Amino acid sequence: MSGIFSKAMARNIFYGGTVFFFLLFLALVYDTERELPTRDNRQNLSAEVIAGKKIWETRNCIGCHSLLGEGAYFAPELGNVYPRRGPEFIKAWMQSQPTGAPGRRQMPNFHLSDEELDNLVAFLKYSSEINTANWPPNIEG
Amino acid sequence: MQYKSQAVAMPYFIAAIGLFVGQIIFGLIMGLQYVVGDFLFPEIPFNVARMVHTNLLIVWLLFGFMGAAYYLVPEETETELYSPKLALILFWVFLVAGALTVLGYLFVPYATLAQATGNDLLATMGREFLEQPLPTKLGIVVVALAFLFNISMTMLKGRKTAISMVLLLGLWGLAIFFLFSFYNPHNLVKDKFYWWFVVHLWVEGVWELILAALLAFVLIKVTGVDREVIEKWLYVIITLALVTGIIGTGHHYYWIGAPEYWQWWGSIFSALEPIPFFAMTVFAFNMVNRRRREHPNKAAVLWALGTGVMAFLGAGVWGFLHTLAPVNFYTHGTQITAAHGHMAFYGAYVMVVITIISYAMPLLRGRAANSEKAQVLEMWSFWLMTIAMVFITLFLTAAGILQVWLQRVSDTPMSFMTAQDQVALFYWMREWAGVVFFIGLLTYLASFFVKGEAKAVAS
Ligand code: HEM
Ligand code: HEM
Numbered sequence: 001m002s003g004i005f006s007k008a009m010a011r012n013i014f015y016g017g018t019v020f021f022f023l024l025f026l027a028l029v030y031d032t033e034r035e036l037p038t039r040d041n042r043q044n045l046s047a048e049v050i051a052g053k054k055i056w057e058t059r060n061c062i063g064c065h066s067l068l069g070e071g072a073y074f075a076p077e078l079g080n081v082y083p084r085r086g087p088e089f090i091k092a093w094m095q096s097q098p099t100g101a102p103g104r105r106q107m108p109n110f111h112l113s114d115e116e117l118d119n120l121v122a123f124l125k126y127s128s129e130i131n132t133a134n135w136p137p138n139i140e141g
Numbered sequence: 142m143q144y145k146s147q148a149v150a151m152p153y154f155i156a157a158i159g160l161f162v163g164q165i166i167f168g169l170i171m172g173l174q175y176v177v178g179d180f181l182f183p184e185i186p187f188n189v190a191r192m193v194h195t196n197l198l199i200v201w202l203l204f205g206f207m208g209a210a211y212y213l214v215p216e217e218t219e220t221e222l223y224s225p226k227l228a229l230i231l232f233w234v235f236l237v238a239g240a241l242t243v244l245g246y247l248f249v250p251y252a253t254l255a256q257a258t259g260n261d262l263l264a265t266m267g268r269e270f271l272e273q274p275l276p277t278k279l280g281i282v283v284v285a286l287a288f289l290f291n292i293s294m295t296m297l298k299g300r301k302t303a304i305s306m307v308l309l310l311g312l313w314g315l316a317i318f319f320l321f322s323f324y325n326p327h328n329l330v331k332d333k334f335y336w337w338f339v340v341h342l343w344v345e346g347v348w349e350l351i352l353a354a355l356l357a358f359v360l361i362k363v364t365g366v367d368r369e370v371i372e373k374w375l376y377v378i379i380t381l382a383l384v385t386g387i388i389g390t391g392h393h394y395y396w397i398g399a400p401e402y403w404q405w406w407g408s409i410f411s412a413l414e415p416i417p418f419f420a421m422t423v424f425a426f427n428m429v430n431r432r433r434r435e436h437p438n439k440a441a442v443l444w445a446l447g448t449g450v451m452a453f454l455g456a457g458v459w460g461f462l463h464t465l466a467p468v469n470f471y472t473h474g475t476q477i478t479a480a481h482g483h484m485a486f487y488g489a490y491v492m493v494v495i496t497i498i499s500y501a502m503p504l505l506r507g508r509a510a511n512s513e514k515a516q517v518l519e520m521w522s523f524w525l526m527t528i529a530m531v532f533i534t535l536f537l538t539a540a541g542i543l544q545v546w547l548q549r550v551s552d553t554p555m556s557f558m559t560a561q562d563q564v565a566l567f568y569w570m571r572e573w574a575g576v577v578f579f580i581g582l583l584t585y586l587a588s589f590f591v592k593g594e595a596k597a598v599a600s
C-alpha cells in the first residue's frame with residue numbers, strides 16, 4: 001500500500017464512496033416508502049391499534065419478548081401470537097399473570113383494564129397482518 | 142501527557158469502568174433468570190434488568206468515547222482543549238442523568254415512569270435500546286452537542302490530522318443518527334425501519350469510524366510507525382466500512398414488512414461487511430510487526446491487537462453467520478443473535494475503549510506505562526475476559542442452533558418455552574462463563590491498584 005496510492009487518494013475515495021452509497025441508500029429508502037402501503041397493513045391502523053401500541057411500549061413488553069423477531073429472546077415471539085392463540089386466550093393470559101410456577105420464567109401482571117386489553121389485542125392483530133415475507137417459519141414463532 | 146487539558150479524560154474513564162461493572166452484574170442476574178425463571182421476581186423483572194444491562198453498556202461506551210476524544214484531540218491538534226471546564230460540567234451532567242435513569246428503571250414501574258416524564262407529549266419509550274425517558278434522551282442530545290462544540294472548536298484552532306477528522310466525523314454521526322430515536326410513528330413497520338437508523342448505522346456505520354480512529358491513534362503511539370502509512374490504512378478501512386455498512390442496513394429489513402428486494406441488497410452488502418473488520422486485524426498486526434520502537438506499555442499493545450481479532454470474530458464471522466437472508470429466515474431473533482451481539486460489542490467497542498484507557502491512563506497518572514506487576518495482572522484480565530466472552534458466544538451459539546432446530550426447522554415444531562427447557566444446559570454454561578468474565582473484570586479493576594516500579598515518566 002505504498003508508492004502510487006497516496007493518502008490523499010484514499011481520502012478522496014472515502015468521501016466519494018461514502019456519499020455515493022449514502023445517496024443510493026436514500027434512493028432505496030425513498031422507494032421503500034412508496035412500496036410500504038401495499039405491505040404494512042396501514043389501512044388497519046385504527047385508534048385502538050394506536051392505543052395498543054402505546055400500551056405495548058409503556059409496559060416494555062419488548063424487554064422480554066420479540067415482535068417480528070426483534071427485541072428480547074426470553075419469552076415467546078408475539079408478532080404471530082394472535083393467530084397462534086386468539087384474542088380470548090391473550091386477554092385471559094394477561095389477567096392470570098404471573099403464573100408463580102416455581103423456577104419458571106415469570107411475566108408480571110400489568111393490571112390492564114378491559115378497554116386496554118382490547119386495544120392491546122387490536123395491536124397484536126394488526127401486527128400479525130403485516131406482510132413479513134412469510135416469516136416466522138411456523139406458528140411457534 | 143503533553144497537554145494539561147487532557148486530564149479531563151480521567152473522570153470519564155473512571156466512570157466508564159464503574160458502569161461496566163454495573164452492566165455485568167445485571168448481565169449475571171439475567172443469565173440466572175434464564176434458568177431460574179423466578180429469580181428476583183417480582184423485584185427485578187427480566188425486562189428491567191435488560192434495560193439496565195444494555196443502557197449501561199451504551200452509556201459507558203459513550204463515556205469511553207468522550208474520554209478518548211478529550212485525551213486524543215489535544216494531542217492530535219497540538220493545542221489545549223477549547224474548554225476543559227465545559228468538559229467537566231458535561232461529565233457530571235451525563236453521570237447524574239445516567240444514574241437517575243437507571244434508578245428510575247429500577248424503582249419506578251415503567252408505565253409510571255413514562256407518564257411522569259412526558260412520554261404522552263412525545264412517545265419515544267419502550268423500544269429496544271431506546272427505552273430512556275424523554276428528558277434523558279434530550280439530555281443525551283444536549284450533552285452530545287456541547288461535547289461536539291468543545292471538540293470541534295479545539296480542532297478549528299489546531300492541527301487537523303486525518304485521525305482527528307475521522308474521529309470527529311464519527312462522533313457527529315453518532316449524535317445525528319441518535320435523532321432518529323425521537324421518531325416513533327404509529328406505523329410499526331416504519332417505526333422498526335427507522336429504529337435501525339440509530340442502531341445499525343451506529344454500530345456498523347459511524348461507530349466504526351470512531352473505532353478505527355482510536356485504534357490508529359494508539360497504533361501510532363505504541364509502534365512509532367509513520368503517520369502517513371497508518372492514516373492511509375485508516376481511510377481504506379473506513380471506506381470499506383461505510384461502502385458495505387450503509388446499504389448493509391438491509392439485513393434488518395428482511396422480515397419486518399419492508400419490500401423484499403432488501404433480501405438482495407442486505408445480503409450482498411452485509412456479506413461484505415466483514416472485510417473492513419478483517420482489514421483492521423491485518424492492520425493492527427502489520428503495524429505492530431513493523432514497529433520502530435518497543436513501547437513499555439505491553440498491555441495496551443495486547444488490547445489493540447485483541448480488538449482487531451475479536452472485532453473480526455464477533456462482528457465479521459458471527460455477523461456473516463446469520464446475515465444471508467435464507468439463513469436469517471431461521472435464525473432471526475434467536476440466541477444466535479444474542480451470541481453475535483455479545484461478541485461484536487465486546488470485540489469492537491468494549492475492547493477499543495479499554496485499549497485507549499490502557500494506553501492513556503498510565504500517562505494521565507504521570508508514567509509511560511504501569512509497573513511490570515500491574516501489567517501482568519492487566520494481561521491476565523485480558524485473557525480471562527476475552528476467553529470467557531468466546532465461551533459465552535459459543536454456548537449461546539449452541540443454544541441458538543438447537544433452538545432453531547427444535548422450534549423452527551422441525552416438522553413437529555416445539556413451542557418456544559419447551560424448546561428453551563431443552564437447551565437449559567447451555568444457559569447454565571453461559572452463566573458460568575459469565576462468572577469467569579466477572580472475575581476477569583475484577584482482576585482488571587485490581588490492576589489499577591497494583592504498585593511496583595513504574596516505567597519512566599512520560600514526556
Ligand atoms: C457476565 C456476562 C454477561 C451475561 C451473563 C450477559 C447476559 C445477557 C442476557 C441474558 C441478555 C438478554 C438476552 C435476551 O434478550 O434474551 C443480554 C443482552 C445483551 N448483552 Fe449481555 N451479558 C453479559 C455480558 C455482556 C457484555 C460484556 C456485553 C458487551 C459487550 C453485553 C452486551 C449485551 C447486549 C448488546 C445485549 C442485547 C443483545 C441483543 O439484543 O441481541 N453483555 N446479556
Ligand atoms: C461491531 C459491530 C457490530 C455490533 C456491535 C453488532 C451488534 C448487533 C446486535 C446487538 C444485534 C441485535 C440487535 C437486536 O437486538 O435486534 C445485531 C444484529 C444483527 N447483526 Fe450485528 N453487530 C455488528 C456487526 C455486524 C456485521 C458486520 C454483520 C454482518 C456481517 C452483522 C449482522 C447482523 C445481523 C444479520 C443481525 C440481525 C440478527 C437477527 O436477525 O436477529 N452485524 N448486531
Ligand SMILES: [Fe+2]
Nearest residue numbers: 341345390392
Ligand atoms: Fe446490522
